[in-house]
Amino acid sequence: MIDWLTEPLQHPFNQRAxxxxxxxxxTNGYASAFVVLKKSALKVGSLSHALLPGIAVAVLVAGLHExxxxxxxxxxxxxxxxGSLAVSRGSRLDQDSSxxxxxxxxxSGGIIxxxxxxxxxxxDEWLFGNIMGLRDGDLWTTFWISCGALGVLTxxxxxxxxxxxxxxxxxTLGVPIRALNYLLLAVLIVVLIASLQAVGCMLALGLLVxxxxxxxxxTDSTSALFWGGSxxxxxxxxxxxxxxxxxxxxxxxxxxxxxxxxxxLAFIFSPKYGLLRRPLAQxxxx
Amino acid sequence: MSSSPHDPCxxxxxxxxxxxxxxxxxxxxGRALDGVSFATSCGSCVAxxxxxxxxxxxxxxAIAGLLPIESGKIFWRGTQVAKWSRExxxxxxxxxxxxxxxxxxxxxxxxxxxxxxxxxRPFSPADDAAIENALAAMGLLDLQHRQISALSGGQQQRVFxxxxxxxxxxxxxxxxxxxxxxxxxxxxxxxxxxxLTKEGRLVLAAHHDLDTVRDIYDEVLLLRRKCVAFGPVAxxxxxxxxxQTFAQPANAGKELA
Numbered sequence: 256m257i258d259w260l261t262e263p264l265q266h267p268f269n270q271r272a273x274x275x276x277x278x279x280x281x282t283n284g285y286a287s288a289f290v291v292l293k294k295s296a297l298k299v300g301s302l303s304h305a306l307l308p309g310i311a312v313a314v315l316v317a318g319l320h321e322x323x324x325x326x327x328x329x330x331x332x333x334x335x336x337x338g339s340l341a342v343s344r345g346s347r348l349d350q351d352s353s354x355x356x357x358x359x360x361x362x363s364g365g366i367i368x369x370x371x372x373x374x375x376x377x378x379d380e381w382l383f384g385n386i387m388g389l390r391d392g393d394l395w396t397t398f399w400i401s402c403g404a405l406g407v408l409t410x411x412x413x414x415x416x417x418x419x420x421x422x423x424x425x426x427t428l429g430v431p432i433r434a435l436n437y438l439l440l441a442v443l444i445v446v447l448i449a450s451l452q453a454v455g456c457m458l459a460l461g462l463l464v465x466x467x468x469x470x471x472x473x474t475d476s477t478s479a480l481f482w483g484g485s486x487x488x489x490x491x492x493x494x495x496x497x498x499x500x501x502x503x504x505x506x507x508x509x510x511x512x513x514x515x516x517x518x519x520l521a522f523i524f525s526p527k528y529g530l531l532r533r534p535l536a537q538x539x540x541x
Numbered sequence: 542m543s544s545s546p547h548d549p550c551x552x553x554x555x556x557x558x559x560x561x562x563x564x565x566x567x568x569x570x571g572r573a574l575d576g577v578s579f580a581t582s583c584g585s586c587v588a589x590x591x592x593x594x595x596x597x598x599x600x601x602x603a604i605a606g607l608l609p610i611e612s613g614k615i616f617w618r619g620t621q622v623a624k625w626s627r628e629x630x631x632x633x634x635x636x637x638x639x640x641x642x643x644x645x646x647x648x649x650x651x652x653x654x655x656x657x658x659x660x661x662r663p664f665s666p667a668d669d670a671a672i673e674n675a676l677a678a679m680g681l682l683d684l685q686h687r688q689i690s691a692l693s694g695g696q697q698q699r700v701f702x703x704x705x706x707x708x709x710x711x712x713x714x715x716x717x718x719x720x721x722x723x724x725x726x727x728x729x730x731x732x733x734x735x736x737l738t739k740e741g742r743l744v745l746a747a748h749h750d751l752d753t754v755r756d757i758y759d760e761v762l763l764l765r766r767k768c769v770a771f772g773p774v775a776x777x778x779x780x781x782x783x784x785q786t787f788a789q790p791a792n793a794g795k796e797l798a
Contacts, residue, residue, distance in 0.1 A: 292642070292643075410660070410661070411660065413655065413658075413660055413661070414655075414660055416644075417652055417655060419642075420639070420642050420644060420649075420652070421633060421638055421639070423602070423605075423607055423631065423633055423637075424631060424632075424633060424652070424704075425652075426606070426607055426625065427605045427606060427607065427625050427629070427630065427631040428625070428627075428652065428653070428655045428656055428708070429624075429625050429627070429655070429656055430655070471643070474643075475643045475688045475690075476643065477643045477644055477648070480643060
């Protein structure tokens with residue numbers, strides 16, 4: 256059993272991968288509580304797909320560096336997020352439809368462009384992650400992004416929760432709801448980008464929803480949703496890297512698969528909200 | 542009932558007036574409120590009555606600072622209300638609240654202390670005392686650690702009232718507080734609103750059930766995008782004015798409840 260843990264840790268690329276998985280899982284798990292409470296999983300999913308065309312354009316314009324990809328992804332997500340807002344305000348379409356149109360079009364453009372840029376090797380990494388290919392510099396980038404995102408989300412915890420619970424009431428209590436909503440979206444985009452290394456833009460949504468969604472089935476406590484989501488995200492991601500190494504599986508999909516399996520267990524066996532719970536003695540009184 | 546000092550209203554002779562002057566609010570589809578004016582003061586319980594789409598919710602939200610005002614002014618205690626005021630509390634329709642949100646009764650009431658505590662400051666003993674008093678006043682002390690999803694309709698309404706009390710609000714804006722409550726809960730809520738009014742608070746509620754207006758309210762605002770009439774129940778809540786407000790065959794308005 257001990258060997259199972261220590262053997263892969265002798266390789267530096269494994270050490271980096273496990274550390275990165277812990278960090279990324281932790282940050283995504285914490286942020287996932289906001290996504291679950293905001294009920295905006297699909298919106299975030301669309302934005303994660305919007306990262307790819309951003310990377311493509313950045314590679315076309317500035318060549319392939321870690322920072323050009325990062326900035327391109329950030330810019331594309333913002334552009335498509337705000338663009339969908341503009342389309343829905345300027346027409347009778349709702350924002351989800353606008354977002355779907357914009358991100359699929361952009362994603363298609365991104366794929367076509369990347370195939371012609373001679374970076375075929377990297378396309379798979381951007382789509383599904385390549386946590387084994389991590390360098391020290393990437394690890395530091397991930398570290399600083401995690402610190403920044405966790406710092407902002409923790410500092411704004413109180414007003415953010417009020418906004419998520421009831422936007423109107425929060426506004427009447429003086430919470431700057433519009434600014435907070437934009438800020439939350441920006442932080443989520445940055446967290447998504449940080450998780451590209453681990454799971455890629457196709458699977459990033461899984462890491463940014465499943466941890467807190469699983470905890471949500473287990474407890475009613477809001478704070479447990481946050482620290483539980485972080486713990487689950489971090490531990491499951493790191494465990495998935497080990498499992499992937501032993502069974503020779505791709506780490507990105509393994510991370511999301513492990514999280515999915517834990518969710519399934521909670522869905523079935525959760526004492527309070529699981530399928531197998533004892534039926535409630537009485538429905539809440541009306 | 543609440544032991545928290547209701548200070549400004551203790552100053553006798555000081556008139557705590559809420560005045561709305563020529564208020565216009567426009568949605569994309571057109572005017573929702575068109576030149577609404579009225580003035581009332583602390584210690585009154587006011588019913589907003591009108592057909593669907595008459596602008597009852599819009600008026601409440603405009604006073605709460607949730608909607609951009611096209612023209613007109615709102616004054617509270619002689620000063621114009623900018624965006625929001627701690628002294629004005631807004632209680633949304635129960636149907637518009639996510640009751641599955643993982644939060645306890647006390648957690649919701651504590652939100653009322655946000656204007657005092659700000660973004661980071663831990664809650665002070667004064668905050669805790671205000672929360673405690675508000676919970677006690679609404680009879681929620683036993684339920685304070687319960688999830689809001691496990692409350693009955695009447696209890697949910699009281700949680701939001703307790704939040705407003707913790708906020709130490711003087712003006713309570715309620716959007717259809719009675720809708721969906723059973724008969725007992727309705728009776729309890731009427732009594733609560735009467736008590737809050739007696740303490741010197743100003744209660745403004747959108748109201749559907751025309752049969753109960755006389756028992757609960759002191760004043761009535763008949764609204765149909767414009768203010769049809771405003772005044773004491775006895776003077777304004779009359780058959781001719783109601784017909785004018787609902788402007789449909791005589792009993793059409795009554796079945797709205």
